[in-house]
Every structure is written in C-alpha cells, then in structure tokens.
Amino acid sequence: MVATEHAGTTPAALATHIASALSKAIAERGQASLAVSGGKSPVPMFEALREQDLDWARVTVVLVDERVVPRDHADSNTALVARHLLQGKAAAARFLPFFREVALQFNAEGLDALVLDAEARTADLPWPLDVAVLGMGEDAHTASLFPGAPGYARAIATEQRLAWVVPDTAPHARLSFTLSALLGARELVLSIAGGSKLAVYRRAAEKVDETLPISLVLNQSKTPVSVWIG
Structure with missing residues (x-):
C-alpha cells in the first residue's frame, strides 16, 4: 500500500495540502490540474480551498465523476462545484464539464455517446492529473466505481479515461x-469522516477486493495516496 494517513485533519488542512501540490505543479510545469469529487462532504474543503493564494488562472478543474442530470438539477456535481469551489480567488480557474446537455435516453448507446463527448471536452486537460480528490461511500465505492453495477467491470479494466456506470444502489447514471x-494521477487524496467509513477503509486497505472498489486504489504501488481522516 502506498497510502499515507493524516489523522484528525480539518477541511482547512486538506485545502492547504492540495493548494501546495497545485502550486508545486505550476512552478514546475506552468499549469496544474485538479479533479474533485462531488456530494456534500467536500463542501467545507472547497470553501477553504477557494481562498488559497494560488495562480488560479493556471489551474484546470474537472470532476472525478458526474451524475447524468441537467446542470440545474439538485444532484448536479457541476453546479455544486460552481457554487462552492469556483468562487472568490478560485473563480479564475478553468473548469471543464463532462457535458452541457444530457441525453434523453440513458441506455448504453446514449451513455456511450456521452462518454465520447466528455472525452472530447476534456482532451486538452493537463495530464496526468496533478491531484485527484476522492471520497468513499459506506459500500466502499469511490468516484462512481460502484461494486457490481452495470459498467463497473469495464470502468476498472479499460485504459480509457472515462466510462459510464449505472449504480444499483444510488440514483442516476454516472x-x-x-x-x-x-x-495515472500524480497524487490521489482520499478524505474520510465518520466511524463507519473508517471501518470500511480499514478493511479495504488489507487487500485488493473488487467488491470494495476503494481497495483497488489503496493496494497498488503506482500512485501515492494521502488519506485524510477527519
């Protein structure tokens, strides 16, 4: 396992860590890329990160995953990031959405088309990602890699950057x-809060288990992972 744990952390401490990594990327390569997860959990970190002194105009922000919903939908991660991260100093960052319009049909063909469109939209994303911020569900899913869901097996096996997944246990195709x-990222950041999620994390950290998707991130030797436990 290549994970480094940081216990008793705060959203501000995590924001400072991410900002430091992005500043280093800008200093070394003239630009930086940041992938973030949605949901309610990262909001305090977003609001701390957006006030960091960065050359935000050199930062490209993208989502780790997105629900296939209109941008004005309550479950849109794109809207959440716009509302809580891309404000203040961070308003100068470039944001690359996966899509602007959603397909009317969410069959495999329609989702394949969305993936192709998203790949085109993110083609000039500075790669590899400098920092990708992950969360984890109590079922051990991370990003939208939901265990056993349609699309999951392909999403953990393909060399493509993007894939669709249709969770059985959560709303919306992703x-x-x-x-x-x-x-492929230079650094993965995993943020965990709460005793139940910590127990899942401890179990997943023991060995690779495809029924615990986060274990595939934790039990590898390619990419450093910093785990921030609140």
Missing part, C-alpha cells in the same frame, strides 16, 4: 474517471 485514469 460518468466517471476510470481506475486507470485515477491511478
């Missing part, structure tokens, strides 16, 4: 960076 794309 587009997500694949396991290969995530492991």
